Amino acid sequence: MAAAESRHVLFLNWRDTRNPDGGGSEVFVERVAAELVTRGYRVTLFCAAYPGAPREQILTSGVRVLRRGGWRTVYLWALWAYLTGGLRPDLIVDVCNGVPFLSPLYASCPTVVVVHHVHREQWPVVLPGWRGRVGWWLESRVAPRVYRRCRYVTVSEATRSELVRLGVDPERITIVRNGVNPVHGEVVARTPYPSLVVLGRLVPHKRVEHALRALVALPDARLVVAGRGWWEPELRRLAAELGVADRTEFTGYVSEQCKHRLLAAAWVALVPSLKEGWGLTILEAGARGTPTIAFREAGGVRDAIVDGRTGLLADDPRDFVGLTRWLLTDDRTRRQLGAGARAYAQGFTWAESGRRFARVLDEVAARPRQRVP
Structure with a gap:
Protein backbone atom coordinates (compact mmCIF):
# COMPACT_ATOMS: atom_id res chain seq x y z
CA MET A 1 0.00 0.00 0.00
CA VAL A 180 -20.69 -6.48 -12.22
CA ASN A 181 -22.51 -4.55 -9.52
CA PRO A 182 -24.36 -6.59 -6.90
CA VAL A 183 -28.10 -6.53 -7.50
CA HIS A 184 -29.93 -4.19 -5.16
CA GLY A 185 -33.46 -2.84 -5.29
CA GLU A 186 -36.99 -4.09 -5.52
CA VAL A 187 -37.91 -7.58 -6.58
CA VAL A 188 -39.27 -7.26 -10.10
CA ALA A 189 -41.60 -9.83 -11.69
CA ARG A 190 -41.23 -10.87 -15.30
CA THR A 191 -43.66 -9.27 -17.70
CA PRO A 192 -46.82 -11.32 -18.33
CA TYR A 193 -46.08 -11.23 -22.08
CA PRO A 194 -42.90 -12.28 -24.00
CA SER A 195 -40.49 -9.38 -23.65
CA LEU A 196 -37.07 -8.46 -25.01
CA VAL A 197 -34.63 -5.75 -24.01
CA VAL A 198 -31.68 -4.12 -25.77
CA LEU A 199 -29.51 -1.90 -23.58
CA GLY A 200 -26.74 0.31 -24.96
CA ARG A 201 -25.76 3.25 -27.14
CA LEU A 202 -27.89 3.80 -30.22
CA VAL A 203 -25.23 3.86 -32.93
CA PRO A 204 -25.02 1.87 -36.19
CA HIS A 205 -22.49 -0.74 -35.05
CA LYS A 206 -24.75 -1.80 -32.17
CA ARG A 207 -27.10 -3.15 -34.89
CA VAL A 208 -30.35 -2.74 -33.00
CA GLU A 209 -31.96 -3.30 -36.40
CA HIS A 210 -31.54 -7.05 -35.88
CA ALA A 211 -33.69 -6.87 -32.74
CA LEU A 212 -36.37 -4.92 -34.60
CA ARG A 213 -36.39 -7.43 -37.45
CA ALA A 214 -36.60 -10.30 -34.98
CA LEU A 215 -39.69 -8.66 -33.51
CA VAL A 216 -41.42 -8.96 -36.90
CA ALA A 217 -41.20 -12.76 -36.61
CA LEU A 218 -42.43 -12.71 -32.99
CA PRO A 219 -45.93 -11.20 -33.10
CA ASP A 220 -46.65 -11.75 -29.40
CA ALA A 221 -43.43 -10.14 -28.15
CA ARG A 222 -42.55 -6.61 -27.17
CA LEU A 223 -39.17 -4.88 -27.23
CA VAL A 224 -37.65 -2.21 -25.00
CA VAL A 225 -34.68 -0.30 -26.44
CA ALA A 226 -32.92 1.45 -23.55
CA GLY A 227 -30.21 3.97 -24.35
CA ARG A 228 -29.53 7.09 -26.34
CA GLY A 229 -27.56 7.97 -29.44
CA TRP A 230 -27.67 9.80 -32.74
CA TRP A 231 -28.94 6.71 -34.60
CA GLU A 232 -32.28 6.66 -32.73
CA PRO A 233 -34.30 8.47 -35.46
CA GLU A 234 -33.23 5.83 -38.01
CA LEU A 235 -34.24 3.04 -35.64
CA ARG A 236 -37.63 4.63 -35.03
CA ARG A 237 -38.10 4.99 -38.78
CA LEU A 238 -37.26 1.30 -39.30
CA ALA A 239 -39.62 0.22 -36.51
CA ALA A 240 -42.46 2.09 -38.23
CA GLU A 241 -41.50 0.67 -41.63
CA LEU A 242 -41.47 -2.88 -40.25
CA GLY A 243 -44.81 -2.38 -38.51
CA VAL A 244 -43.46 -2.99 -35.00
CA ALA A 245 -43.45 0.58 -33.66
CA ASP A 246 -46.47 -0.16 -31.46
CA ARG A 247 -44.55 -3.03 -29.83
CA THR A 248 -41.25 -1.15 -29.43
CA GLU A 249 -40.49 1.28 -26.62
CA PHE A 250 -37.54 3.66 -26.87
CA THR A 251 -36.79 4.79 -23.32
CA GLY A 252 -33.76 7.02 -23.87
CA TYR A 253 -31.19 7.16 -21.10
CA VAL A 254 -32.20 5.13 -18.03
CA SER A 255 -31.09 5.39 -14.41
CA GLU A 256 -29.53 2.46 -12.57
CA GLN A 257 -32.86 1.81 -10.85
CA CYS A 258 -34.75 1.80 -14.15
CA LYS A 259 -32.08 -0.40 -15.75
CA HIS A 260 -32.54 -2.88 -12.91
CA ARG A 261 -36.29 -3.02 -13.52
CA LEU A 262 -35.93 -3.44 -17.29
CA LEU A 263 -33.33 -6.21 -17.09
CA ALA A 264 -35.20 -8.05 -14.34
CA ALA A 265 -38.59 -7.84 -16.08
CA ALA A 266 -37.41 -8.94 -19.53
CA TRP A 267 -37.60 -12.58 -20.59
CA VAL A 268 -34.50 -12.32 -22.79
CA ALA A 269 -31.81 -9.69 -23.38
CA LEU A 270 -30.48 -9.15 -26.90
CA VAL A 271 -26.98 -7.91 -27.82
CA PRO A 272 -26.98 -7.72 -31.63
CA SER A 273 -23.78 -5.65 -31.72
CA LEU A 274 -21.22 -6.02 -34.51
CA LYS A 275 -18.36 -6.10 -31.99
CA GLU A 276 -17.95 -6.02 -28.22
CA GLY A 277 -14.82 -6.23 -26.14
CA TRP A 278 -16.86 -8.01 -23.50
CA GLY A 279 -20.50 -6.94 -23.33
CA LEU A 280 -21.06 -5.60 -19.84
CA THR A 281 -24.84 -5.62 -20.22
CA ILE A 282 -24.67 -9.40 -20.64
CA LEU A 283 -23.40 -9.79 -17.08
CA GLU A 284 -25.79 -7.13 -15.82
CA ALA A 285 -28.72 -9.05 -17.31
CA GLY A 286 -27.31 -12.32 -16.02
CA ALA A 287 -27.16 -10.92 -12.48
CA ARG A 288 -30.96 -10.61 -12.74
CA GLY A 289 -31.34 -14.15 -14.06
CA THR A 290 -32.00 -12.96 -17.61
CA PRO A 291 -30.23 -14.89 -20.41
CA THR A 292 -28.75 -13.07 -23.40
CA ILE A 293 -28.56 -13.84 -27.12
CA ALA A 294 -25.68 -12.32 -29.10
CA PHE A 295 -23.75 -13.00 -32.31
CA ARG A 296 -20.89 -15.47 -32.10
CA GLU A 297 -18.78 -13.32 -34.44
CA ALA A 298 -18.96 -10.30 -32.10
CA GLY A 299 -15.71 -10.95 -30.23
CA GLY A 300 -15.80 -10.69 -26.45
CA VAL A 301 -19.39 -11.85 -26.12
CA ARG A 302 -17.96 -15.36 -26.43
CA ASP A 303 -16.39 -14.78 -23.01
CA ALA A 304 -19.39 -13.05 -21.46
CA ILE A 305 -21.78 -15.82 -22.60
CA VAL A 306 -21.15 -19.50 -21.97
CA ASP A 307 -23.05 -20.76 -24.99
CA GLY A 308 -25.85 -23.10 -23.99
CA ARG A 309 -25.31 -22.50 -20.26
CA THR A 310 -25.81 -18.76 -19.63
CA GLY A 311 -27.17 -17.65 -22.98
CA LEU A 312 -26.97 -18.38 -26.68
CA LEU A 313 -24.68 -17.34 -29.54
CA ALA A 314 -26.17 -16.95 -33.01
CA ASP A 315 -24.27 -17.67 -36.21
CA ASP A 316 -26.22 -15.31 -38.50
CA PRO A 317 -29.33 -13.07 -38.50
CA ARG A 318 -31.66 -15.97 -39.30
CA ASP A 319 -30.22 -18.00 -36.43
CA PHE A 320 -30.58 -14.92 -34.17
CA VAL A 321 -34.32 -14.83 -34.85
CA GLY A 322 -34.66 -18.59 -34.42
CA LEU A 323 -32.86 -18.63 -31.07
CA THR A 324 -34.94 -15.70 -29.83
CA ARG A 325 -38.16 -17.49 -30.77
CA TRP A 326 -36.92 -20.65 -29.05
CA LEU A 327 -36.16 -18.94 -25.73
CA LEU A 328 -39.43 -17.02 -25.71
CA THR A 329 -41.42 -20.22 -26.20
CA ASP A 330 -39.38 -22.73 -24.18
CA ASP A 331 -39.94 -21.79 -20.53
CA ARG A 332 -37.78 -24.59 -19.14
CA THR A 333 -34.69 -23.76 -21.23
CA ARG A 334 -35.09 -20.05 -20.58
CA ARG A 335 -35.22 -20.60 -16.81
CA GLN A 336 -32.21 -22.91 -16.92
CA LEU A 337 -30.16 -20.40 -18.88
CA GLY A 338 -31.28 -17.61 -16.57
CA ALA A 339 -30.15 -19.56 -13.51
CA GLY A 340 -26.83 -20.29 -15.19
CA ALA A 341 -26.40 -16.62 -16.12
CA ARG A 342 -27.03 -15.53 -12.54
CA ALA A 343 -24.50 -18.00 -11.15
CA TYR A 344 -21.91 -17.01 -13.77
CA ALA A 345 -22.34 -13.26 -13.10
CA GLN A 346 -21.70 -13.79 -9.39
CA GLY A 347 -18.11 -14.76 -10.22
CA PHE A 348 -17.25 -11.26 -11.46
CA THR A 349 -16.59 -8.37 -9.08
Whole structure:
Protein backbone atom coordinates (compact mmCIF):
# COMPACT_ATOMS: atom_id res chain seq x y z
CA MET A 1 0.00 0.00 0.00
CA ALA A 2 2.81 2.41 0.81
CA ALA A 3 4.18 2.20 -2.72
CA ALA A 4 0.73 2.74 -4.21
CA GLU A 5 0.11 5.83 -2.07
CA SER A 6 3.05 7.56 -3.70
CA ARG A 7 1.80 6.95 -7.25
CA HIS A 8 -0.30 9.20 -9.42
CA VAL A 9 -2.05 7.27 -12.21
CA LEU A 10 -3.38 9.17 -15.20
CA PHE A 11 -6.11 7.54 -17.33
CA LEU A 12 -6.42 8.93 -20.86
CA ASN A 13 -9.84 8.06 -22.27
CA TRP A 14 -11.91 9.82 -24.90
CA ARG A 15 -15.06 9.89 -22.72
CA ASP A 16 -16.34 9.48 -19.19
CA THR A 17 -19.53 7.79 -18.02
CA ARG A 18 -21.42 11.09 -17.78
CA ASN A 19 -20.79 11.85 -21.43
CA PRO A 20 -23.99 11.28 -23.47
CA ASP A 21 -21.97 8.91 -25.69
CA GLY A 22 -20.32 7.02 -22.84
CA GLY A 23 -20.66 3.24 -22.68
CA GLY A 24 -19.29 0.05 -21.20
CA SER A 25 -15.66 1.00 -21.87
CA GLU A 26 -16.10 4.09 -19.72
CA VAL A 27 -17.76 2.07 -16.95
CA PHE A 28 -14.77 -0.28 -16.88
CA VAL A 29 -12.29 2.61 -16.71
CA GLU A 30 -14.06 4.44 -13.89
CA ARG A 31 -14.79 1.36 -11.80
CA VAL A 32 -11.18 0.18 -12.05
CA ALA A 33 -9.97 3.72 -11.29
CA ALA A 34 -12.21 3.81 -8.21
CA GLU A 35 -10.78 0.50 -7.03
CA LEU A 36 -7.26 1.90 -7.42
CA VAL A 37 -8.19 4.82 -5.18
CA THR A 38 -9.24 2.37 -2.46
CA ARG A 39 -5.77 0.82 -2.77
CA GLY A 40 -4.02 4.13 -2.15
CA TYR A 41 -3.40 5.40 -5.67
CA ARG A 42 -4.07 9.00 -6.66
CA VAL A 43 -6.07 8.82 -9.90
CA THR A 44 -6.86 11.39 -12.59
CA LEU A 45 -9.07 10.74 -15.61
CA PHE A 46 -8.44 13.01 -18.60
CA CYS A 47 -11.25 12.92 -21.18
CA ALA A 48 -13.24 15.00 -23.65
CA ALA A 49 -15.58 17.78 -22.58
CA TYR A 50 -19.26 17.94 -23.55
CA PRO A 51 -21.99 20.59 -23.15
CA GLY A 52 -22.81 21.34 -19.53
CA ALA A 53 -19.92 19.35 -18.05
CA PRO A 54 -17.53 20.96 -15.55
CA ARG A 55 -13.91 21.23 -16.68
CA GLU A 56 -12.79 19.61 -13.45
CA GLN A 57 -14.66 17.35 -11.06
CA ILE A 58 -13.91 15.08 -8.12
CA LEU A 59 -16.12 12.00 -8.23
CA THR A 60 -17.49 10.42 -5.07
CA SER A 61 -14.99 7.61 -5.66
CA GLY A 62 -12.13 10.09 -5.23
CA VAL A 63 -11.18 10.04 -8.92
CA ARG A 64 -10.34 13.48 -10.33
CA VAL A 65 -11.79 14.14 -13.80
CA LEU A 66 -10.35 16.72 -16.20
CA ARG A 67 -12.32 17.46 -19.37
CA ARG A 68 -10.78 19.24 -22.34
CA GLY A 69 -11.56 19.42 -26.06
CA GLY A 70 -13.99 17.20 -27.94
CA TRP A 71 -13.92 13.61 -29.13
CA ARG A 72 -11.67 14.63 -32.05
CA THR A 73 -9.34 16.97 -30.16
CA VAL A 74 -9.02 15.35 -26.73
CA TYR A 75 -5.85 13.57 -27.91
CA LEU A 76 -4.10 16.87 -28.68
CA TRP A 77 -5.34 18.38 -25.44
CA ALA A 78 -3.80 15.48 -23.51
CA LEU A 79 -0.46 16.10 -25.25
CA TRP A 80 -0.66 19.82 -24.48
CA ALA A 81 -1.58 19.27 -20.83
CA TYR A 82 1.34 16.89 -20.38
CA LEU A 83 3.94 19.05 -22.15
CA THR A 84 2.93 22.24 -20.35
CA GLY A 85 3.25 20.60 -16.96
CA GLY A 86 -0.44 20.36 -16.16
CA LEU A 87 -0.18 16.58 -15.89
CA ARG A 88 2.80 14.82 -14.36
CA PRO A 89 1.76 11.27 -13.44
CA ASP A 90 3.90 8.35 -12.35
CA LEU A 91 1.98 5.99 -14.64
CA ILE A 92 -0.27 6.50 -17.67
CA VAL A 93 -3.16 4.22 -18.57
CA ASP A 94 -3.73 4.89 -22.28
CA VAL A 95 -7.21 3.69 -23.25
CA CYS A 96 -7.32 3.00 -26.99
CA ASN A 97 -10.87 3.14 -28.36
CA GLY A 98 -9.78 2.79 -31.95
CA VAL A 99 -7.82 6.06 -32.01
CA PRO A 100 -4.73 5.87 -29.76
CA PHE A 101 -3.39 8.67 -27.55
CA LEU A 102 0.19 7.52 -28.41
CA SER A 103 1.43 8.68 -25.01
CA PRO A 104 4.79 6.82 -25.16
CA LEU A 105 5.89 9.31 -27.83
CA TYR A 106 5.91 12.19 -25.35
CA ALA A 107 5.55 10.84 -21.80
CA SER A 108 8.57 10.11 -19.62
CA CYS A 109 6.65 7.72 -17.36
CA PRO A 110 5.57 4.12 -18.11
CA THR A 111 2.38 3.49 -20.09
CA VAL A 112 -0.14 0.67 -19.76
CA VAL A 113 -2.45 0.29 -22.77
CA VAL A 114 -6.10 -0.73 -22.39
CA VAL A 115 -7.84 -2.14 -25.48
CA HIS A 116 -11.41 -3.36 -25.08
CA HIS A 117 -11.70 -4.59 -28.62
CA VAL A 118 -10.13 -4.20 -32.04
CA HIS A 119 -12.26 -2.07 -34.36
CA ARG A 120 -11.47 -3.70 -37.72
CA GLU A 121 -15.12 -4.42 -38.59
CA GLN A 122 -16.41 -1.15 -37.15
CA TRP A 123 -14.30 1.38 -39.06
CA PRO A 124 -16.24 1.05 -42.36
CA VAL A 125 -19.52 1.39 -40.45
CA VAL A 126 -18.59 4.31 -38.19
CA LEU A 127 -16.38 6.22 -40.67
CA PRO A 128 -16.97 5.05 -44.25
CA GLY A 129 -14.36 5.70 -46.91
CA TRP A 130 -10.87 7.08 -46.42
CA ARG A 131 -11.45 8.20 -42.82
CA GLY A 132 -12.16 4.64 -41.74
CA ARG A 133 -9.07 3.42 -43.57
CA VAL A 134 -6.94 6.00 -41.77
CA GLY A 135 -8.46 4.95 -38.45
CA TRP A 136 -7.69 1.29 -39.09
CA TRP A 137 -4.13 2.20 -40.14
CA LEU A 138 -3.63 4.07 -36.85
CA GLU A 139 -5.05 1.19 -34.82
CA SER A 140 -3.47 -1.72 -36.67
CA ARG A 141 -0.11 -0.32 -37.81
CA VAL A 142 0.86 2.78 -35.86
CA ALA A 143 -0.37 1.82 -32.38
CA PRO A 144 1.33 -1.62 -32.18
CA ARG A 145 4.65 0.00 -33.05
CA VAL A 146 4.33 2.94 -30.64
CA TYR A 147 3.19 0.67 -27.78
CA ARG A 148 5.60 -2.18 -28.58
CA ARG A 149 7.36 -1.90 -25.21
CA CYS A 150 4.17 -1.39 -23.19
CA ARG A 151 2.03 -3.78 -21.19
CA TYR A 152 -1.48 -4.30 -22.54
CA VAL A 153 -4.68 -4.93 -20.61
CA THR A 154 -7.78 -6.24 -22.31
CA VAL A 155 -11.06 -7.70 -21.10
CA SER A 156 -11.47 -10.92 -23.09
CA GLU A 157 -9.67 -13.80 -24.73
CA ALA A 158 -11.17 -12.75 -28.06
CA THR A 159 -9.52 -9.33 -27.95
CA ARG A 160 -6.27 -10.82 -26.72
CA SER A 161 -6.20 -13.08 -29.81
CA GLU A 162 -6.87 -10.12 -32.10
CA LEU A 163 -4.06 -8.10 -30.53
CA VAL A 164 -1.69 -11.01 -31.06
CA ARG A 165 -2.69 -11.07 -34.73
CA LEU A 166 -1.76 -7.37 -34.91
CA GLY A 167 1.73 -8.24 -33.70
CA VAL A 168 1.45 -7.64 -29.95
CA ASP A 169 3.58 -10.04 -27.92
CA PRO A 170 1.12 -12.29 -26.04
CA GLU A 171 3.41 -12.19 -22.99
CA ARG A 172 2.67 -8.48 -22.69
CA ILE A 173 -1.13 -8.90 -22.60
CA THR A 174 -3.05 -9.36 -19.34
CA ILE A 175 -6.77 -10.05 -19.23
CA VAL A 176 -8.70 -8.08 -16.60
CA ARG A 177 -12.36 -8.92 -16.94
CA ASN A 178 -15.27 -6.63 -16.18
CA GLY A 179 -16.99 -6.79 -12.85
CA VAL A 180 -20.69 -6.48 -12.22
CA ASN A 181 -22.51 -4.55 -9.52
CA PRO A 182 -24.36 -6.59 -6.90
CA VAL A 183 -28.10 -6.53 -7.50
CA HIS A 184 -29.93 -4.19 -5.16
CA GLY A 185 -33.46 -2.84 -5.29
CA GLU A 186 -36.99 -4.09 -5.52
CA VAL A 187 -37.91 -7.58 -6.58
CA VAL A 188 -39.27 -7.26 -10.10
CA ALA A 189 -41.60 -9.83 -11.69
CA ARG A 190 -41.23 -10.87 -15.30
CA THR A 191 -43.66 -9.27 -17.70
CA PRO A 192 -46.82 -11.32 -18.33
CA TYR A 193 -46.08 -11.23 -22.08
CA PRO A 194 -42.90 -12.28 -24.00
CA SER A 195 -40.49 -9.38 -23.65
CA LEU A 196 -37.07 -8.46 -25.01
CA VAL A 197 -34.63 -5.75 -24.01
CA VAL A 198 -31.68 -4.12 -25.77
CA LEU A 199 -29.51 -1.90 -23.58
CA GLY A 200 -26.74 0.31 -24.96
CA ARG A 201 -25.76 3.25 -27.14
CA LEU A 202 -27.89 3.80 -30.22
CA VAL A 203 -25.23 3.86 -32.93
CA PRO A 204 -25.02 1.87 -36.19
CA HIS A 205 -22.49 -0.74 -35.05
CA LYS A 206 -24.75 -1.80 -32.17
CA ARG A 207 -27.10 -3.15 -34.89
CA VAL A 208 -30.35 -2.74 -33.00
CA GLU A 209 -31.96 -3.30 -36.40
CA HIS A 210 -31.54 -7.05 -35.88
CA ALA A 211 -33.69 -6.87 -32.74
CA LEU A 212 -36.37 -4.92 -34.60
CA ARG A 213 -36.39 -7.43 -37.45
CA ALA A 214 -36.60 -10.30 -34.98
CA LEU A 215 -39.69 -8.66 -33.51
CA VAL A 216 -41.42 -8.96 -36.90
CA ALA A 217 -41.20 -12.76 -36.61
CA LEU A 218 -42.43 -12.71 -32.99
CA PRO A 219 -45.93 -11.20 -33.10
CA ASP A 220 -46.65 -11.75 -29.40
CA ALA A 221 -43.43 -10.14 -28.15
CA ARG A 222 -42.55 -6.61 -27.17
CA LEU A 223 -39.17 -4.88 -27.23
CA VAL A 224 -37.65 -2.21 -25.00
CA VAL A 225 -34.68 -0.30 -26.44
CA ALA A 226 -32.92 1.45 -23.55
CA GLY A 227 -30.21 3.97 -24.35
CA ARG A 228 -29.53 7.09 -26.34
CA GLY A 229 -27.56 7.97 -29.44
CA TRP A 230 -27.67 9.80 -32.74
CA TRP A 231 -28.94 6.71 -34.60
CA GLU A 232 -32.28 6.66 -32.73
CA PRO A 233 -34.30 8.47 -35.46
CA GLU A 234 -33.23 5.83 -38.01
CA LEU A 235 -34.24 3.04 -35.64
CA ARG A 236 -37.63 4.63 -35.03
CA ARG A 237 -38.10 4.99 -38.78
CA LEU A 238 -37.26 1.30 -39.30
CA ALA A 239 -39.62 0.22 -36.51
CA ALA A 240 -42.46 2.09 -38.23
CA GLU A 241 -41.50 0.67 -41.63
CA LEU A 242 -41.47 -2.88 -40.25
CA GLY A 243 -44.81 -2.38 -38.51
CA VAL A 244 -43.46 -2.99 -35.00
CA ALA A 245 -43.45 0.58 -33.66
CA ASP A 246 -46.47 -0.16 -31.46
CA ARG A 247 -44.55 -3.03 -29.83
CA THR A 248 -41.25 -1.15 -29.43
CA GLU A 249 -40.49 1.28 -26.62
CA PHE A 250 -37.54 3.66 -26.87
CA THR A 251 -36.79 4.79 -23.32
CA GLY A 252 -33.76 7.02 -23.87
CA TYR A 253 -31.19 7.16 -21.10
CA VAL A 254 -32.20 5.13 -18.03
CA SER A 255 -31.09 5.39 -14.41
CA GLU A 256 -29.53 2.46 -12.57
CA GLN A 257 -32.86 1.81 -10.85
CA CYS A 258 -34.75 1.80 -14.15
CA LYS A 259 -32.08 -0.40 -15.75
CA HIS A 260 -32.54 -2.88 -12.91
CA ARG A 261 -36.29 -3.02 -13.52
CA LEU A 262 -35.93 -3.44 -17.29
CA LEU A 263 -33.33 -6.21 -17.09
CA ALA A 264 -35.20 -8.05 -14.34
CA ALA A 265 -38.59 -7.84 -16.08
CA ALA A 266 -37.41 -8.94 -19.53
CA TRP A 267 -37.60 -12.58 -20.59
CA VAL A 268 -34.50 -12.32 -22.79
CA ALA A 269 -31.81 -9.69 -23.38
CA LEU A 270 -30.48 -9.15 -26.90
CA VAL A 271 -26.98 -7.91 -27.82
CA PRO A 272 -26.98 -7.72 -31.63
CA SER A 273 -23.78 -5.65 -31.72
CA LEU A 274 -21.22 -6.02 -34.51
CA LYS A 275 -18.36 -6.10 -31.99
CA GLU A 276 -17.95 -6.02 -28.22
CA GLY A 277 -14.82 -6.23 -26.14
CA TRP A 278 -16.86 -8.01 -23.50
CA GLY A 279 -20.50 -6.94 -23.33
CA LEU A 280 -21.06 -5.60 -19.84
CA THR A 281 -24.84 -5.62 -20.22
CA ILE A 282 -24.67 -9.40 -20.64
CA LEU A 283 -23.40 -9.79 -17.08
CA GLU A 284 -25.79 -7.13 -15.82
CA ALA A 285 -28.72 -9.05 -17.31
CA GLY A 286 -27.31 -12.32 -16.02
CA ALA A 287 -27.16 -10.92 -12.48
CA ARG A 288 -30.96 -10.61 -12.74
CA GLY A 289 -31.34 -14.15 -14.06
CA THR A 290 -32.00 -12.96 -17.61
CA PRO A 291 -30.23 -14.89 -20.41
CA THR A 292 -28.75 -13.07 -23.40
CA ILE A 293 -28.56 -13.84 -27.12
CA ALA A 294 -25.68 -12.32 -29.10
CA PHE A 295 -23.75 -13.00 -32.31
CA ARG A 296 -20.89 -15.47 -32.10
CA GLU A 297 -18.78 -13.32 -34.44
CA ALA A 298 -18.96 -10.30 -32.10
CA GLY A 299 -15.71 -10.95 -30.23
CA GLY A 300 -15.80 -10.69 -26.45
CA VAL A 301 -19.39 -11.85 -26.12
CA ARG A 302 -17.96 -15.36 -26.43
CA ASP A 303 -16.39 -14.78 -23.01
CA ALA A 304 -19.39 -13.05 -21.46
CA ILE A 305 -21.78 -15.82 -22.60
CA VAL A 306 -21.15 -19.50 -21.97
CA ASP A 307 -23.05 -20.76 -24.99
CA GLY A 308 -25.85 -23.10 -23.99
CA ARG A 309 -25.31 -22.50 -20.26
CA THR A 310 -25.81 -18.76 -19.63
CA GLY A 311 -27.17 -17.65 -22.98
CA LEU A 312 -26.97 -18.38 -26.68
CA LEU A 313 -24.68 -17.34 -29.54
CA ALA A 314 -26.17 -16.95 -33.01
CA ASP A 315 -24.27 -17.67 -36.21
CA ASP A 316 -26.22 -15.31 -38.50
CA PRO A 317 -29.33 -13.07 -38.50
CA ARG A 318 -31.66 -15.97 -39.30
CA ASP A 319 -30.22 -18.00 -36.43
CA PHE A 320 -30.58 -14.92 -34.17
CA VAL A 321 -34.32 -14.83 -34.85
CA GLY A 322 -34.66 -18.59 -34.42
CA LEU A 323 -32.86 -18.63 -31.07
CA THR A 324 -34.94 -15.70 -29.83
CA ARG A 325 -38.16 -17.49 -30.77
CA TRP A 326 -36.92 -20.65 -29.05
CA LEU A 327 -36.16 -18.94 -25.73
CA LEU A 328 -39.43 -17.02 -25.71
CA THR A 329 -41.42 -20.22 -26.20
CA ASP A 330 -39.38 -22.73 -24.18
CA ASP A 331 -39.94 -21.79 -20.53
CA ARG A 332 -37.78 -24.59 -19.14
CA THR A 333 -34.69 -23.76 -21.23
CA ARG A 334 -35.09 -20.05 -20.58
CA ARG A 335 -35.22 -20.60 -16.81
CA GLN A 336 -32.21 -22.91 -16.92
CA LEU A 337 -30.16 -20.40 -18.88
CA GLY A 338 -31.28 -17.61 -16.57
CA ALA A 339 -30.15 -19.56 -13.51
CA GLY A 340 -26.83 -20.29 -15.19
CA ALA A 341 -26.40 -16.62 -16.12
CA ARG A 342 -27.03 -15.53 -12.54
CA ALA A 343 -24.50 -18.00 -11.15
CA TYR A 344 -21.91 -17.01 -13.77
CA ALA A 345 -22.34 -13.26 -13.10
CA GLN A 346 -21.70 -13.79 -9.39
CA GLY A 347 -18.11 -14.76 -10.22
CA PHE A 348 -17.25 -11.26 -11.46
CA THR A 349 -16.59 -8.37 -9.08
CA TRP A 350 -15.08 -4.92 -9.54
CA ALA A 351 -12.90 -5.55 -6.49
CA GLU A 352 -11.23 -8.44 -8.31
CA SER A 353 -10.92 -6.37 -11.49
CA GLY A 354 -9.23 -3.62 -9.50
CA ARG A 355 -6.91 -6.08 -7.78
CA ARG A 356 -5.74 -7.56 -11.07
CA PHE A 357 -5.30 -4.14 -12.65
CA ALA A 358 -3.31 -2.87 -9.66
CA ARG A 359 -1.01 -5.87 -9.95
CA VAL A 360 -0.24 -4.93 -13.57
CA LEU A 361 0.54 -1.36 -12.53
CA ASP A 362 2.80 -2.54 -9.71
CA GLU A 363 4.73 -4.81 -12.08
CA VAL A 364 5.15 -2.03 -14.64
CA ALA A 365 6.23 0.50 -12.02
CA ALA A 366 8.90 -1.89 -10.76
CA ARG A 367 10.52 -2.23 -14.20
CA PRO A 368 13.20 0.13 -15.56
CA ARG A 369 11.72 2.60 -18.02
CA GLN A 370 12.45 1.82 -21.70
CA ARG A 371 12.05 4.74 -24.06
CA VAL A 372 10.50 4.25 -27.50
CA PRO A 373 13.20 5.24 -30.02
